[in-house]
Amino acid sequence: MNAQITHTVPVALTIAGSDSGGGAGIQADLRTFAFHRVHGTSAITCVTAQNTLGVARVDAIPAEAVIAQIQAVVGDIGVQAAKTGMLLNREIICTVAQQVEALQINNLVVDPVMVSRTGDQLIDNDAVQTMTRKLLPQAAIVTPNRYEAQILSGLPINTLDDMRAAAQVIHRNFKVKAVLVKGGGMQGNYRGVDIWFDGQKLQTLITKQVDTKNTHGTGCTLSAAITANLALGNDLWPSVQQAKEYVTNALTYALDIGKGQGPVGHFFPLL
Numbered sequence: 001m002n003a004q005i006t007h008t009v010p011v012a013l014t015i016a017g018s019d020s021g022g023g024a025g026i027q028a029d030l031r032t033f034a035f036h037r038v039h040g041t042s043a044i045t046c047v048t049a050q051n052t053l054g055v056a057r058v059d060a061i062p063a064e065a066v067i068a069q070i071q072a073v074v075g076d077i078g079v080q081a082a083k084t085g086m087l088l089n090r091e092i093i094c095t096v097a098q099q100v101e102a103l104q105i106n107n108l109v110v111d112p113v114m115v116s117r118t119g120d121q122l123i124d125n126d127a128v129q130t131m132t133r134k135l136l137p138q139a140a141i142v143t144p145n146r147y148e149a150q151i152l153s154g155l156p157i158n159t160l161d162d163m164r165a166a167a168q169v170i171h172r173n174f175k176v177k178a179v180l181v182k183g184g185g186m187q188g189n190y191r192g193v194d195i196w197f198d199g200q201k202l203q204t205l206i207t208k209q210v211d212t213k214n215t216h217g218t219g220c221t222l223s224a225a226i227t228a229n230l231a232l233g234n235d236l237w238p239s240v241q242q243a244k245e246y247v248t249n250a251l252t253y254a255l256d257i258g259k260g261q262g263p264v265g266h267f268f269p270l271l
């Protein structure tokens with residue numbers, strides 16, 4: 001008989017929606033956690049019928065079921081870091097914020113999912129204020145894309161300086177520790193350039209620009225990679241730098257599947 005091998009592993013939790021097409025949401029998050037050798041757990045907030053062309057339907061999971069999933073994971077297994085993705089409505093956002101506070105979940109990455117690249121609205125209109133008031137103050141970092149940063153800051157974003165201004169406004173207004181404004185939705189040379197602000201330093205994160213239409217799930221992948229790095233015990237800024245590197249690699253090996261925007265290649269070394 002073989003000797004038993006004990007194996008401990010960092011644990012991360014994703015509180016997010018399901019993407020039936022497998023490109024974004026919890027599917028992207030769990031693959032990203034696995035790539036980083038972090039055990040992935042999940043609390044599903046909604047189920048989307050979605051593919052590379054867009055979202056056909058969204059069904060919310062009852063708030064009590066979201067609570068039960070979070071408590072089942074944290075009560076038994078425990079998590080070193082967590083992220084939120086698509087939270088859909090006010091009730092779910094409130095619920096998640098309460099659980100994060102009550103269970104003292106640390107290292108929280110909030111991806112304030114509101115609008116997808118395919119133009120689909122992913123949050124109810126009246127839910128944005130609940131997110132800014134209840135969830136953002138508990139976040140280690142918030143990672144809006146161009147459109148979400150416009151909504152959160154109230155500023156138009158067309159240039160890198162606009163991204164810098166938005167990052168500072170979001171930091172000041174919502175008492176969040178760090179902000180990363182993502183540039184996947186920017187035009188020309190700014191595409192793929194991200195801006196970080198933590199109250200002290202404004203940093204510009206640049207990697208190579210990847211010329212592909214297959215960018216579905218980049219935002220989920222980036223925030224999940226930050227979460228995985230935090231679960232591994234890394235500090236926030238190095239976690240962001242490593243996550244940016246990871247998403248660039250995954251984009252370089254993006255999958256050309258479906259008729260629209262295919263997903264990134266999370267396991268690129270195997271492709």
Ligand SMILES: Nc1ncnc2c1ncn2[C@@H]1O[C@H](COP(=O)(O)OP(=O)(O)OP(=O)(O)O)[C@@H](O)[C@H]1O
Nearest residue numbers: 145182183184185192193209210216217218219220
């Ligand atoms: N073509 C590209 N080349 C290089 N980096 C890119 C490109 N597109 C996106 N990125 C990077 O991917 C990360 C995610 O940013 P993006 O703005 O695409 O998020 P998002 O809109 O939330 O994504 P999604 O909704 O598709 O999940 C950022 O680091 C961004 O700079």
Ligand SMILES: Cc1ncc(CO)c(N)n1
Nearest residue numbers: 017018019024025086116
């Ligand atoms: C489930 C889900 N979460 C997040 C996004 C944002 O890309 C999406 N399209 N679908």
